[in-house]
Amino acid sequence: MFAAHSKALERQEIIQLLKLKGTERTALLQRAREVKIKEVGNKVYFRGLIEFSNVCSKDCLYCGIRKGNEKVLRYDAKDDEILNACRFAWENRFASVVLQSGELSSPAFVKRVDDLLKKIKQLSNNELGITLSCGEQSLETYRRWFESGAHRYLLRIESSTRELYYKIHPENDHHSFEKRLEALASLKQAGYQVGTGVMIGLPFQTYEHLADDLLFFKKIDIDMCGMGPYIEHADTPLYEHRHVLMSKQERFDLALNMVAVLRLLMPDINIAAATALQAIDPAGREKALAVGANVIMPNLTPCEYREEYQLYENKPCLDEDAELCRNCLEARISLAGAEIGYGEWGDSKHFHQRN
Ligand code: 5AD
Numbered sequence: 001m002f003a004a005h006s007k008a009l010e011r012q013e014i015i016q017l018l019k020l021k022g023t024e025r026t027a028l029l030q031r032a033r034e035v036k037i038k039e040v041g042n043k044v045y046f047r048g049l050i051e052f053s054n055v056c057s058k059d060c061l062y063c064g065i066r067k068g069n070e071k072v073l074r075y076d077a078k079d080d081e082i083l084n085a086c087r088f089a090w091e092n093r094f095a096s097v098v099l100q101s102g103e104l105s106s107p108a109f110v111k112r113v114d115d116l117l118k119k120i121k122q123l124s125n126n127e128l129g130i131t132l133s134c135g136e137q138s139l140e141t142y143r144r145w146f147e148s149g150a151h152r153y154l155l156r157i158e159s160s161t162r163e164l165y166y167k168i169h170p171e172n173d174h175h176s177f178e179k180r181l182e183a184l185a186s187l188k189q190a191g192y193q194v195g196t197g198v199m200i201g202l203p204f205q206t207y208e209h210l211a212d213d214l215l216f217f218k219k220i221d222i223d224m225c226g227m228g229p230y231i232e233h234a235d236t237p238l239y240e241h242r243h244v245l246m247s248k249q250e251r252f253d254l255a256l257n258m259v260a261v262l263r264l265l266m267p268d269i270n271i272a273a274a275t276a277l278q279a280i281d282p283a284g285r286e287k288a289l290a291v292g293a294n295v296i297m298p299n300l301t302p303c304e305y306r307e308e309y310q311l312y313e314n315k316p317c318l319d320e321d322a323e324l325c326r327n328c329l330e331a332r333i334s335l336a337g338a339e340i341g342y343g344e345w346g347d348s349k350h351f352h353q354r355n
């Protein structure tokens, strides 16, 4: 029934797999788990997530920290707060951190990130791996950050179908589908391990769109993927379409099917268990780890800022400090039957094979 390894999955087959329910679905999830263990092993890698600023120049119609949301208090974490979180990650052998922020492209922002990268490298004797998730930037900026020590970058395409992209973003020069594609190409050119992803269960989104997203990941040959359910946020324009949404449970189940099918389609990439899964099911991320994901991003953002980094409603771990988060994750991961890859970068195997 599952064609992985023997031949590439066709669009129509992917659509069928995404729609599976009941025992056939269980078999799909089980198969994805086997493929993961065979191809990338049973280790889960930690990436300490630091959401260092919620100042954003974009107005994505789904996002709680969009520029137009005046209810959000904007913050910029101080350097020593960010460095302390990195130190925590390093001392606890997380091996890697993700610096995430809203999107800005001013010279001051570019320099700030650049300076931070150098300081993080310094404090960890060059050992801590650094992933950036700071939006669309020029090739020159991506190169500069790469030279200063970032080696992975996350930039979700959000939807690979142009038409749907413009239903969830305002259509203007500042939210251009073509520019987003170009940014993904620039990241590859600059030498990063490139991660992208989509939201699942968006208004107007069909199974065909999702199958095309998976084929898009394959076509642009990504190294990493993070995708999770769309979760409506009352202070965003897309909220008015909440009546057409699938139930949260359906979005959740479909997100797991997406993870499983992606594991069959691209067996050796890194797949993150998205935090948004946990906003629907408390054990959501562990469920993703059990069916194909191999990366998790414990939140190390200083607690005082978390309230203001609510991309969606019901975002988990709002008041858990890093130590608590770690203990709780360790327990959850061993429950999910996996091992933690402490002290290892856990690079995308796919990246090393394509280079
Ligand atoms: N629901 C789920 N995910 C969201 N993101 C932004 N807003 C939402 C939402 N309402 C995701 C986007 C973005 C990532 C940082 O967070 O996919 O790329």
Ligand code: FES
Pocket (backbone or CB within 6 Å): 056, 058, 059, 060, 063, 064, 065, 066, 067
């Ligand atoms: Fe674009 Fe937040 S404004 S994802």
